[in-house]
Amino acid sequence: MHKLSRRVRFSVNPFLPGDSPGFNSFSSKPAAEGLAVFFEMTVELAGELEPTTGFVVNTLDIDKSVRQYVVPLFAERIRKDFRQGKHISLADIAELLKNSRDRLADKFTPARTSKLSLNLNPFRKVAVDCEGTEQNCKMIYFSEKFEFAAMHRLWNDEFSQSRNLEVFGKCANPAGHGHNYIVEVTVKTPADEKEFRIADFERTVDNKLIKLLDHKNLNADVPQLSTTNPTVENLAVFAWNRLVGKFAPAVLHCVTVWENDRTSSSYLGGA
Secondary structure: EEEEEEEEEEEEEOOOOOOOOOOOOOOOOOOOOOOOOOEEEEEEEEOOOOOOOOEOOOHHHHHHHHHHHHHHHHHHHHHHHHHOOOOOHHHHHHHHHHHHHHHHOOOOOOEEEEEEEEEEEEEEEEEEEEEOOOOHOEEEEEEEEEEEEEEEOOOOOOOOHHHHHHHHHHHOOOOOOOOOOOOEEEEEEOOOOOOHHHHHHHHHHHHHHHHHHHOEHHHHHHHHHHOOOOHHHHHHHHHHHHHOOOOOOOEEEEEEEEEEEOEEEEEOOOO
């Protein structure tokens, strides 16, 4: 089985009755005049390759289906609520994603829609799992990225100097080195949950994790890491242990730590 992902970008201007079709799908199609709400939806499909084309599904068909069946759903809801001065909550976004899933359910057969996610901005996204049990389909996954700057030294006292240099390379610099880290925290919560608040989520991550690590020497200033090499793998576990159980009624699902745009590690403590 293969999994295929396709990102589809579109914009909705809530101030106007409609949007121009647009001609640049890389940017946004439909496009919008002036200030608008921008979306990036990722459609993940699961299925077997069609032997004559080598496709799971032609990505042009994914684009067409999203713009035909999903974009009008978002545009109608956004314009209606905007005119009425209504707030669109995470639960409302989850409802839109589930309705989108239903509208796309039979559009890619024999492949099936396995996941839909919506980037609300470059650092925040909401996703629904379209496979598994019915209970899984009632959950939403909320993710947000945070940053911190820190230094560390990678070294094992049981290794010789040459062995440390062989294993850790430049990272074995005795003076240490620094990174601008990115950590993405993902929680899952029932789609109709009204108590989850993004501001509370952010405050918890900031207080329990970011303030502890930001502008610190991870080897010397963080006692829990003093006997552990603060690799990106160990940092993901450390972050999980700091945050697990702190988001009720939401549940921590995954923590991913990047030390640069090429190297990251994810940890799912409950998996």
